[in-house]
Amino acid sequence: MSDLLKKLEETTAYIKSIYSEPIAAGVILGSGLGNLTKELEVVKEISYSDVPHFPVSTVVGHSGKMLIAKLGGKTVLVMSGRFHYYEGYAPQLITYPVRVMKALGIGALFLSNAAGGVNPNFKVGDLMIINDHISFFTPNPLVGKNEEALGTRFPDMTEPYSKDLIAKAKEISASAGYDVKEGTYVAVTGPTFETKAEYRLIKIVGADAVGMSTVQEVIVARHGDMKVFAMSVITDLGIREEENVITHEEVLAAAKEAEPKLTHIFVKLIESL
DSSP, rough: OOOOHHHHHHHHHHHHHHOOOOOEEEEEEEETTTGGGGGGEEEEEEGGSSSSSSSOOOOOOOOOOOEEEEEEEEEEEEEOOOOGGGGGHHHHHHEEEEEEEEEHTEEEEEEEEEEEOOOOTTOOOOOEEEEEEEEEEOOOOOOOOOOTTTTTTTTOSSOOSSSHHHHHHHHHHHHTTTTEEEEEEEEEESSOOOOHHHHHHHHHHOOOOEESSSHHHHHHHTTTTEEEEEEEEHHHHHSSSOOOOOOOOHHHHHHHHHHHHHHHHHHHHTTOO
């Protein structure tokens, strides 16, 4: 047995010793988007520091705990706090929680993130359903020896985000009167926000939003044949005229403003599983 498979076995055994019932979905929350947890009926709360082989989140706005809870009538595993490349973690460690979810039998993954708006029609506070991504600016987490037990060597990425879940999200948004956008997300390493020239480049390659997470997690989820839905909160605008400086505090504030809508969409999507 490989080192990765052995670690997954040990991690899942620990989680199952705390909660052994089936779990319908995994949820990974982005910067400033942790208040979805207020909608949860928490069954078990596990600190990342207690989970074998788990890293610990170091970013303000990420609480660093795993919640097993009821949401939308389903049992979910919520990662309240994610890991980022800019924290110094290898891509394989960043995506380890997704491997764990798959090993626990979870078939669907829901992700949120705070992102910079590249599409000039976007404004701060908009929600964007991610329908595709560009991963060229970050290391691919599947580089290295492939574990056939986890997925094929060359996974197809024609549909990284579930068309079925996207269609349902649009219906939910329309019913609630939300003006939700849809577009392509580009992942960069961070931790710097982009220069004006970088924003122009990212726009040229076809992005609507840019951020520092999500894509590596999605690649690993699709490697494991999980269904994926992801949504960005547009927390700042890269394509803009004024010379204002972007701060992490402003990103968190914008995320908090948009969060109730995102929460509603996630709850209704999970109800539909």
